[in-house]
Amino acid sequence: MQSMTETAQRRQTISKSSLSSIRRRENWLGWLFAAPAILGFIIFVFGPMIASLWLSMTDYKVASTPHFVGLENYRNLFNGTDAFFYKSLGVTLYYVILSVPLQIIVAFFLAILLNQKVKGLTFFRTAFYLPTIVPLIASSMVWLWLFDPDMGLLNIIMRALHLPESQWIYSETTVVPTLVLMSLWTVGGTMVIFLAGLKDIPDHYYEAIEIDGGNALHKLLYITIPLTSPTIFFNTIMGFIGGFQVFVQPYVMTQGGPNNGSLFYIFYLFREAFTFSNMGYACAIAWVLFIVIMLFTFLLFRTSQKWVYYEGEGR
Amino acid sequence: MTTSAFRWQRVLLYAVLIIGSLLCLFPFYWLVRSSMMDLAQIFEMPPKWIPEPFVWRNFIEPFEQLPFGRYFLNTLIIVVGTLIGTLLSSTIAAYSFSRMKWVGRDKVFAILLTSMMLPFAVTLIPTFIGWQSLGLINSYAPLIVPAFFGGGVFNIFLLRQFYMTLPRELDEAVFVDGGNHFTIFTRIILPLSRSAVLVIGLFTFLNTWNDFMGPLVYLNDESKFTLAIGLQQFQGMYTAQWGVLMAASLIIVLPAILLFVIFQRYLIEGIALTGIKG
Numbered sequence: 396m397q398s399m400t401e402t403a404q405r406r407q408t409i410s411k412s413s414l415s416s417i418r419r420r421e422n423w424l425g426w427l428f429a430a431p432a433i434l435g436f437i438i439f440v441f442g443p444m445i446a447s448l449w450l451s452m453t454d455y456k457v458a459s460t461p462h463f464v465g466l467e468n469y470r471n472l473f474n475g476t477d478a479f480f481y482k483s484l485g486v487t488l489y490y491v492i493l494s495v496p497l498q499i500i501v502a503f504f505l506a507i508l509l510n511q512k513v514k515g516l517t518f519f520r521t522a523f524y525l526p527t528i529v530p531l532i533a534s535s536m537v538w539l540w541l542f543d544p545d546m547g548l549l550n551i552i553m554r555a556l557h558l559p560e561s562q563w564i565y566s567e568t569t570v571v572p573t574l575v576l577m578s579l580w581t582v583g584g585t586m587v588i589f590l591a592g593l594k595d596i597p598d599h600y601y602e603a604i605e606i607d608g609g610n611a612l613h614k615l616l617y618i619t620i621p622l623t624s625p626t627i628f629f630n631t632i633m634g635f636i637g638g639f640q641v642f643v644q645p646y647v648m649t650q651g652g653p654n655n656g657s658l659f660y661i662f663y664l665f666r667e668a669f670t671f672s673n674m675g676y677a678c679a680i681a682w683v684l685f686i687v688i689m690l691f692t693f694l695l696f697r698t699s700q701k702w703v704y705y706e707g708e709g710r
Numbered sequence: 711m712t713t714s715a716f717r718w719q720r721v722l723l724y725a726v727l728i729i730g731s732l733l734c735l736f737p738f739y740w741l742v743r744s745s746m747m748d749l750a751q752i753f754e755m756p757p758k759w760i761p762e763p764f765v766w767r768n769f770i771e772p773f774e775q776l777p778f779g780r781y782f783l784n785t786l787i788i789v790v791g792t793l794i795g796t797l798l799s800s801t802i803a804a805y806s807f808s809r810m811k812w813v814g815r816d817k818v819f820a821i822l823l824t825s826m827m828l829p830f831a832v833t834l835i836p837t838f839i840g841w842q843s844l845g846l847i848n849s850y851a852p853l854i855v856p857a858f859f860g861g862g863v864f865n866i867f868l869l870r871q872f873y874m875t876l877p878r879e880l881d882e883a884v885f886v887d888g889g890n891h892f893t894i895f896t897r898i899i900l901p902l903s904r905s906a907v908l909v910i911g912l913f914t915f916l917n918t919w920n921d922f923m924g925p926l927v928y929l930n931d932e933s934k935f936t937l938a939i940g941l942q943q944f945q946g947m948y949t950a951q952w953g954v955l956m957a958a959s960l961i962i963v964l965p966a967i968l969l970f971v972i973f974q975r976y977l978i979e980g981i982a983l984t985g986i987k988g
Contacts, residue, residue: 428805429812439859441825509727513724518731525738525967528966529966532959532962533959540956543952548740555756674835677835684831
């Protein structure tokens with residue numbers, strides 16, 4: 396009893412006299428709690444971003460004073476003085492345009508299969524997801540071995556089936572498609588996200604289609620795809636952003652070759668910055684990437700109004 | 711639909727799933743199998759499915775030729791440091807952004823969120839120059855310290871989402887009993903969000919364990935390398951010696967897989983919940 400009156404009294408004290416002082420305290424305490432994150436943003440994101448923009452307009456190399464050169468770095472990139480720029484942009488776009496739709500389709504297809512009330516769901520899900528856990532450096536080693544033109548398993552299988560052998564990552568023309576193939580191995584992460592989206596679709600939507608005499612294709616076209624379109628959209632954006640930043644595979648497996656056939660954009664940037672010490676120039680390369688990614692995301696957002704369906708939006 | 715057609719559909723469904731999952735697991739099998747073979751067995755035609763005899767020497771070689779034990783320890787130091795930093799600072803920040811009222815809170819949060827759009831390449835070089843001017847290149851500071859400053863906006867975002875679902879009445883009850891924000895945070899919010907914190911911890915572990923570019927940029931001394939960099943060094947020394955290379959790869963893969971197997975239920979639910987893929 397006594398504690399209850401005490402509590403009541405305390406509540407009254409709080410609500411009357413000290414409410415504004417609590418507010419004020421909470422105000423600076425809130426800032427204090429958020430301070431590490433805000434500082435982190437200033438020190439590790441905003442500051443470097445501005446510095447990078449400035450450096451991109453200088454000729455800065457390691458151990459020299461940077462001189463302001465205006466837009467010269469950008470001009471050298473775009474007017475073809477540095478042939479590697481367009482090459483790397485081309486290679487990366489080729490990879491992105493090939494890998495993202497394929498990854499989305501395969502992941503979506505697998506997720507639909509797993510959503511059919513299958514037995515052993517946990518096993519299948521684990522099997523498909525497991526490759527995404529593997530450190531990229533290690534999976535690069537394994538695939539390097541599998542892709543080996545002479546002794547690698549893939550060509551052994553091709554030989555056994557009397558199919559034409561491939562040079563895989565060792566030929567200028569096949570290196571990007573081969574790396575796309577390798578990327579399909581780690582499609583499980585995307586699949587799990589799709590699976591979660593599919594689980595949210597209520598059964599009675601499908602039942603309604605059945606009652607109207609619709610078949611599996613109708614269900615896919617009129618229920619599954621529209622209702623998972625926000626997930627498709629999310630995965631597409633993440634796929635694009637990830638695809639533009641591929642680095643380990645070219646660095647470890649191909650060194651950008653053969654004949655620059657896998658000169659991925661970040662690999663090219665890394666080489667300019669840390670092999671040739673062209674720090675200012677590399678910053679310009681980074682900013683071009685930033686703009687390209689923003690442009691892609693913007694375009695996707697613009698088109699998304701046409702094909703992404705949000706429930707409760709009522710169209 | 712007739713029952714026999716339905717049955718055929720089920721058979722086809724399982725056939726595709728089984729073949730698909732075997733394809734996914736196959737590289738693992740090939741990794742393990744090759745890691746236990748000497749060169750003669752590796753290059754035998756047609757290839758053998760099971761090593762005969764099992765060669766364990768491949769697993770000793772990395773430790774003899776390169777300080778793999780040291781790399782293991784180095785990697786662990788970075789992982790543990792990053793974990794502590796990330797978990798401490800992301801939970802505190804998420805608490806502030808979800809359960810404290812302060813002027814400008816939501817605007818500040820929106821600004822922080824924009825950094826998720828920024829490719830790491832943009833900040834990479836100035837950040838490198840910054841650490842260089844502090845004389846901290848070739849130390850673990852550039853790899854660990856940033857984790858203590860917010861622990862990643864994405865993690866804050868996830869935790870904030872989670873904290874916002876917890877009822878406000880809990881906080882009020884603590885205030886009435888004379889507690890403060892620190893009490894709410896440690897006694898109520900943290901215990902209630904254990905599963906969310908676990909997911910973030912797991913992904914932080916895996917991402918740091920797998921990180922290649924960070925150590926590549928910041929570490930020069932061989933004695934400071936991580937396993938990922940060590941493996942890449944090893945590749946240069948043992949071109950085409952696949953048995954040894956696979957053994958060294960397996961040494962890096964195993965801890966990640968072990969962790970995954972132990973926590974896989976949380977992990978997969980976590981990905982489904984959040985959309986992170988690791």
